[in-house]
Amino acid sequence: MKHLLFESVSPEQTEALGAALGGLLRGGEVLALEGPLGVGKTQLVRGLARGLDVPGGQPVISPTFVLIREYAGRRDLLHCDAYRLGGAEELLDLGLFDEAAERGAVVAIEWASRVAEVLPDGTWWITGRHAGETTRRYRLELPEAVAAEVAAAAAAAGLVTVVA
Numbered sequence: 001m002k003h004l005l006f007e008s009v010s011p012e013q014t015e016a017l018g019a020a021l022g023g024l025l026r027g028g029e030v031l032a033l034e035g036p037l038g039v040g041k042t043q044l045v046r047g048l049a050r051g052l053d054v055p056g057g058q059p060v061i062s063p064t065f066v067l068i069r070e071y072a073g074r075r076d077l078l079h080c081d082a083y084r085l086g087g088a089e090e091l092l093d094l095g096l097f098d099e100a101a102e103r104g105a106v107v108a109i110e111w112a113s114r115v116a117e118v119l120p121d122g123t124w125w126i127t128g129r130h131a132g133e134t135t136r137r138y139r140l141e142l143p144e145a146v147a148a149e150v151a152a153a154a155a156a157a158g159l160v161t162v163v164a
Contacts, residue, residue, distance in 0.1 A: 003139060004140045007137050013159060014044055014136060018043070019157065022048040034125065040136050041110045054073035080107065081111060085114060085115065088114075088117050097120070125139075126140050
């Protein structure tokens with residue numbers, strides 16, 4: 001796995017990072033999102049949806065109370081919130097990974113450390129932290145095979161790689 005670190009100074013830049021990632025996704029990827037409240041996990045998923053060509057009329061909002069939200073695009077996006085789950089077994093009971101495999105969908109899981117033991121090998125880990133009032137740092141742990149492509153897409157979107 002390769003590590004990249006990006007800095008965002010606004011929600012729009014966070015969404016742009018998600019869009020850069022989403023534009024590269026081919027289906028079947030699992031993205032594990034971590035970080036405290038207000039770090040931009042859902043904002044990042046909004047960008048993923050945009051990069052996956054989810055129509056703009058579909059508002060991307062937190063799945064906290066419904067557990068999973070689905071968005072149709074070039075590849076379907078299954079957006080899950082593990083915060084309210086009782087554990088990894090409960091995630092498996094939802095059938096999220098089976099559904100994603102059948103559809104060739106992308107899965108984005110907020111609060112993923114709560115279910116880490118059942119996430120597949122090759123999961124993309126995206127961890128955000130506050131680095132100022134509006135500044136966020138995102139650490140991406142990605143398969144080596146896609147890291148250079150992600151860095152190039154982020155640079156094309158005007159995002160700064162802090163550490164490669």
